[in-house]
Amino acid sequence: MSNEGTTAGKFQMTPFNMVAGVIVILGVIVTILRFTGGLGAVTNLTDYNPWGIWIGFDLLVGVALSAGGFVTSAAVYIFGLKKYHSAVRPAILTAFLGYALVVLALHYDVGRPWRLPYPFIVQQGTSSVLFEVGACVALYLTVLFIEWSPTAMEWLGLKKIRGIVIKLTLLLTIFGVILSTLHQSSLGALFLIAPSKLHPLWYSKYIPIYFFVSAVIAGLSMVIFESTLSHRYFHDKMDETHLAESRGVTLGFGKAAAYTLAGYFLLKVIGVAADNDWHYLATGYGAWFLVELLGFIALPCFVYAVGVREKNTTLIRWAAAWTVLGIILNRFNISLIAFNYHLPASERYFPHWMEVVISVFIVTLGLVLFRFIATRMPIFYEAAGYDDAH
Amino acid sequence: MTISRRKFLGWLGAAGLGTTVGSSARAAAKGEFSGFPDSFGVLHDTSLCIGCRLCEKACNEVNELPKPDRPFDDLQVLEERRRTSAGNYTVVNKYGTPANGTPPIFRKNQCNHCLEPACASACFVRAFTKTPKGPVTYDASVCVGCRYCMIACPFEIPTYEYDEALSPRIQKCTLCAPRLEKGLLPGCVDICPTEALSFGIRENLLKIARERIRKFPDRYVPHIYGEHEMGGTSWLYLSTEPFNEIGLREDLGTTPAPTLTAGALGSVPVIVGLWPVLLTGIYAISKRKDKIAAEEQAGAVALAAEQARAESKAELDKALEQAKKEQEAMVKMAVKKALEEAEEKQKAEAEGDAGDSGPSEETDKA
Ligand code: SF4
Ligand code: SF4
Ligand code: SF4
Numbered sequence: 001m002s003n004e005g006t007t008a009g010k011f012q013m014t015p016f017n018m019v020a021g022v023i024v025i026l027g028v029i030v031t032i033l034r035f036t037g038g039l040g041a042v043t044n045l046t047d048y049n050p051w052g053i054w055i056g057f058d059l060l061v062g063v064a065l066s067a068g069g070f071v072t073s074a075a076v077y078i079f080g081l082k083k084y085h086s087a088v089r090p091a092i093l094t095a096f097l098g099y100a101l102v103v104l105a106l107h108y109d110v111g112r113p114w115r116l117p118y119p120f121i122v123q124q125g126t127s128s129v130l131f132e133v134g135a136c137v138a139l140y141l142t143v144l145f146i147e148w149s150p151t152a153m154e155w156l157g158l159k160k161i162r163g164i165v166i167k168l169t170l171l172l173t174i175f176g177v178i179l180s181t182l183h184q185s186s187l188g189a190l191f192l193i194a195p196s197k198l199h200p201l202w203y204s205k206y207i208p209i210y211f212f213v214s215a216v217i218a219g220l221s222m223v224i225f226e227s228t229l230s231h232r233y234f235h236d237k238m239d240e241t242h243l244a245e246s247r248g249v250t251l252g253f254g255k256a257a258a259y260t261l262a263g264y265f266l267l268k269v270i271g272v273a274a275d276n277d278w279h280y281l282a283t284g285y286g287a288w289f290l291v292e293l294l295g296f297i298a299l300p301c302f303v304y305a306v307g308v309r310e311k312n313t314t315l316i317r318w319a320a321a322w323t324v325l326g327i328i329l330n331r332f333n334i335s336l337i338a339f340n341y342h343l344p345a346s347e348r349y350f351p352h353w354m355e356v357v358i359s360v361f362i363v364t365l366g367l368v369l370f371r372f373i374a375t376r377m378p379i380f381y382e383a384a385g386y387d388d389a390h
Numbered sequence: 391m392t393i394s395r396r397k398f399l400g401w402l403g404a405a406g407l408g409t410t411v412g413s414s415a416r417a418a419a420k421g422e423f424s425g426f427p428d429s430f431g432v433l434h435d436t437s438l439c440i441g442c443r444l445c446e447k448a449c450n451e452v453n454e455l456p457k458p459d460r461p462f463d464d465l466q467v468l469e470e471r472r473r474t475s476a477g478n479y480t481v482v483n484k485y486g487t488p489a490n491g492t493p494p495i496f497r498k499n500q501c502n503h504c505l506e507p508a509c510a511s512a513c514f515v516r517a518f519t520k521t522p523k524g525p526v527t528y529d530a531s532v533c534v535g536c537r538y539c540m541i542a543c544p545f546e547i548p549t550y551e552y553d554e555a556l557s558p559r560i561q562k563c564t565l566c567a568p569r570l571e572k573g574l575l576p577g578c579v580d581i582c583p584t585e586a587l588s589f590g591i592r593e594n595l596l597k598i599a600r601e602r603i604r605k606f607p608d609r610y611v612p613h614i615y616g617e618h619e620m621g622g623t624s625w626l627y628l629s630t631e632p633f634n635e636i637g638l639r640e641d642l643g644t645t646p647a648p649t650l651t652a653g654a655l656g657s658v659p660v661i662v663g664l665w666p667v668l669l670t671g672i673y674a675i676s677k678r679k680d681k682i683a684a685e686e687q688a689g690a691v692a693l694a695a696e697q698a699r700a701e702s703k704a705e706l707d708k709a710l711e712q713a714k715k716e717q718e719a720m721v722k723m724a725v726k727k728a729l730e731e732a733e734e735k736q737k738a739e740a741e742g743d744a745g746d747s748g749p750s751e752e753t754d755k756a
Binding site: 035036037038039040041043045046047048050051074077078079080109110111112115116118119122123124125127128129130131132134170173174177178181182185186189190191192193194195196197205208 | 473474475476508510511512513514515516517532533534535536537538540541542544546548549550551552553554555556557558559639641642643647648650651653654655657658661662665666669670672673676677679680
């Protein structure tokens with residue numbers, strides 16, 4: 001897969017291909033080590049730190065950053081914001097690949113990956129938040145696959161079945177919103193069970209709401225961020241409509257992100273007030289919390305607002321990238337940095353380089369797949385003969 | 391106060407050990423749950439523990455765990471703070487600094503067999519079961535290896551076989567459930583040379599513990615750790631020093647673990663019920679807005695067309711009028727000319743001259 005040049009078919013020694021190639025080779029080696037030597041051979045996980053970056057980054061960040069799919073399709077098909085229509089396909093593709101890779105990453109992390117269906121077919125642990133997460137992610141991946149499938153069908157020329165799938169759009173979108181609401185928030189709720197391990201500034205009974213709201217923010221920002229990159233690399237693939245609507249998408253989504261970030265900021269402050277955690281702000285963890293709150297929530301909110309007011313898309317794009325970073329930081333804080341805050345430094349977790357290799361490997365797979373699809377299938381343009389609203 | 395074999399077997403009868411009914415931890419999530427009646431537990435009186443590590447040795451033997459790197463009679467290991475690990479279901483730790491003159495305190499650590507276990511509530515494949523007899527048991531044949539139970543356990547007990555490539559298991563103290571089945575005491579309790587470990591029905595152990603605190607108020611902290619912590623545990627502790635100084639957190643609260651996530655799980659039906667209604671509503675509104683907009687647009691188009699038509703009609707009328715006027719004028723002129731010519735002709739005829747008939751043709755045309 002890595003040997004796909006930008007011009008379809010032929011292998012080219014572009015820098016992207018070379019870097020991707022090296023990463024894939026390393027990834028394959030670590031994969032072999034993982035499945036022959038166990039988690040102990042390639043990770044720094046311990047009994048105190050059972051979850052590392054494969055959960056903190058690959059699962060938590062992966063799912064949050066894939067929220068663009070449900071956010072965009074809801075905006076267009078439910079809220080009727082047709083002017084963002086051309087943003088739907090790239091967003092759905094990003095989301096579909098994102099979730100598929102999350103599930104792939106889980107195969108590395110869990111002890112016996114072939115048992116991943118057990119919670120549904122063998123014994124249902126319905127008292128577990130993780131059960132809800134698993135069920136929703138599995139269902140939503142299916143929904144995303146169906147939502148994405150018309151693209152492939154157009155490419156393959158399967159006109160009839162595509163027509164049937166298109167008719168399901170509204171139903172699928174509603175499904176997607178329900179499932180996303182459930183599992184985005186539940187990923188946060190996973191940590192509700194460990195009040196003694198997560199630092200009080202991050203532990204809050206609102207944590208499911210924080211996760212959901214920040215996922216919406218992540219989704220909006222990722223659409224902008226992804227479109228920035230796509231304009232650089234797939235400009236030639238974009239049709240008139242896509243190019244014409246793109247500025248509107250950036251402005252509109254930027255505005256929505258500014259409002260949502262403002263709400264998120266308020267919710268965070270309310271959370272601190274509700275648990276009366278003010279005194280923690282004077283500690284080291286408090287300073288770090290303020291870095292996240294002011295530097296990665298308030299600041300991008302402000303930059304978004306200025307960008308929208310001045311219709312400055314460059315500023316909005318910077319805000320989007322910064323927000324995405326902020327979401328990553330937040331998920332890291334909750335799952336790794338503020339988690340196990342009570343343990344002595346010697347017992348704390350820091351990822352092994354081979355864990356990083358796998359995470360980078362999986363992201364690279366995502367990029368390669370995205371490029372493979374975007375250069376061949378109608379993602380940034382309407383396929384000829386299919387000009388109905390999809 | 392060590393429990394004799396005969397007494398123990400008597401309790402087995404009382405607890406109705408023949409009928410082992412597994413129950414999910416959440417069976418009791420609704421309403422108050424104060425543990426299965428007559429379930430067993432262990433009281434660990436740390437003031438009597440001498441740190442001999444014999445319990446560790448016994449545990450290793452009865453559970454057929456791998457041989458440790460350092461033998462069990464090596465008491466040097468007590469100098470380090472240890473935790474449970476995949477090959478070690480229980481560890482004894484030494485607390486207290488010799489500097490302040492007080493003798494060290496030893497505490498044995500292992501699964502506390504919570505009455506409403508966090509691990510069981512967290513497991514998405516129900517690998518853990520709180521049995522009515524007391525032990526929290528684990529079933530490796532369904533475990534996926536997600537390690538959420540390890541995240542959930544407030545006592546940091548479950549451990550994982552990180553070096554197993556394809557069949558890693560969670561490992562933790564079983565309260566010697568298999569031995570209890572056979573009417574045997576837990577290995578660690580059985581071997582303990584002092585009365586630091588007492589096995590029995592939890593209710594009775596609580597009575598014994600209270601009695602000790604009452605009898606020796608100067609010796610014990612007036613609290614039985616595990617009576618209410620995280621909703622109560624089967625393993626109970628007595629101490630002469632504050633519990634957080636012997637590695638038992640005092641900030642865990644009394645809320646049972648399942649309650650912590652009950653709210654979030656309870657919101658699922660709300661979301662599943664409300665969202666479709668709301669979203670369809672929003673869709674209908676946006677659709678209607680579109681329709682109204684479309685209608686308005688259509689109306690506007692019609693109106694514009696009407697206006698255009700009216701305007702063009704007026705123009706046409708005007709043009710026709712103009713043409714008519716011009717025509718009339720021309721006719722008039724022609725008639726006039728013809729009349730004049732006729733007059734001239736008459737004049738000429740009268741004068742005997744011949745006339746031109748051309749203008750009469752032009753009159754026809756007009
Ligand atoms: S101590 Fe931990 S492992 Fe043992 S029953 Fe309680 S929650 Fe489960
Ligand atoms: S690791 Fe096994 S026992 Fe623990 S929560 Fe996951 S599936 Fe359940
Ligand atoms: S009860 Fe059994 S498994 Fe648990 S520590 Fe004692 S000997 Fe080990």
